[in-house]
């Protein structure tokens with residue numbers, strides 16, 4: 001019988017990244033790496049580096065550091081420890097035929113370190129799962145570019161596959177529905193908000209296949225022409241969660257948060273969450289349940305922005321109760337969904 005060349009399959013889970021500590025120096029290092037990525041800030045490098053390293057990041061870092069200090073826990077940044085917990089649980093369920101590594105696109109543990117663990121174990125092939133449900137060139141695309149850049153320098157380049165979107169994955173949706181139902185069992189809500197991380201409109205248009213996406217009704221159905229359109233994926237995820245919760249389109253709003261630049265110069269996907277929530281109380285919407293379905297783990301964008309800042313804005317506008325649905329973190333259905341996505345790949 002010929003000898004088998006079969007080996008373990010490498011799995012690389014990647015999330016966005018977070019500072020090493022909530023101190024200004026570490027936040028500055030993180031933001032410098034993040035905001036000089038040409039897929040995040042798509043300006044010519046000759047403008048991007050001096051503008052962001054010289055002006056934007058030095059001004060932003062001390063303010064961001066204060067927010068990170070609010071977020072920080074005994075175990076550090078939630079995005080990191082939930083990622084490491086997920087890695088451990090997925091490894092346990094996949095068993096000895098797989099080796100699961102975890103890396104961050106920016107800062108630590110780096111993608112390079114995680115890939116080296118897989119290389120040293122001589123894995124047969126690598127499956128990369130960027131932990132962003134909806135593909136965006138600034139998130140998933142950036143992880144893919146980094147992995148390819150690093151692996152292209154290896155003498156033996158392994159077979160690699162990427163799971164580029166899981167916006168409509170049944171296990172991903174079922175977990176969010178379960179988390180939502182747990183909150184809905186505790187009290188009655190007048191309205192649901194699905195708040196996604198925003199991106200510049202230009203990013204969507206640049207990725208449009210044959211000009212299909214025009215930021216209009218084109219995104220209302222999810223199909224082969226707009227498979228990687230971030231806006232269409234956000235709408236699809238929302239529709240599927242709403243179906244699971246048994247709510248109708250008039251009972252929910254899809255909106256976008258976390259815009260970075262001035263909206264006058266550079267429009268981001270709309271409507272903006274901080275704007276849609278203000279008129280709610282005057283329309284009789286006093287109790288709101290908010291989901292953050294662009295994130296699989298609690299982080300600054302969910303816990304602080306949706307859970308605290310939007311809550312404050314809503315209450316200032318006369319609202320009674322604003323409740324954030326926690327992220328998937330290590331929910332057993334989510335761990336199984338990741339395992340299933342790997343098995344199907």
Ligand SMILES: C=CC1=C(C)c2cc3[nH]c(cc4nc(cc5[nH]c(cc1n2)c(C)c5CCC(=O)O)C(CCC(=O)O)=C4C)c(C)c3C=C
Pocket residue numbers: 016017018019039040041060064077079132136138139197198199200258260294295298299300301
């Ligand atoms: C859901 C995927 C994400 C996309 C798409 C994305 C695009 C994007 N982000 C910025 C700027 C910032 N984002 C920041 C934090 C942050 N972003 C994501 C995910 C996506 N970003 C996550 C998971 C986090 C939280 C990280 C954590 O440590 O908890 C920040 C840093 C925080 C701050 O200073 O406000 C910035 C800046 C841009 C410009 C962009 C697309 C163009």
Ligand SMILES: [Fe+2]
Pocket residue numbers: 197258
């Ligand atoms: Fe972001």
Ligand SMILES: [Fe+2]
Pocket residue numbers: 212213214215218219226229231232
């Ligand atoms: Fe679209």
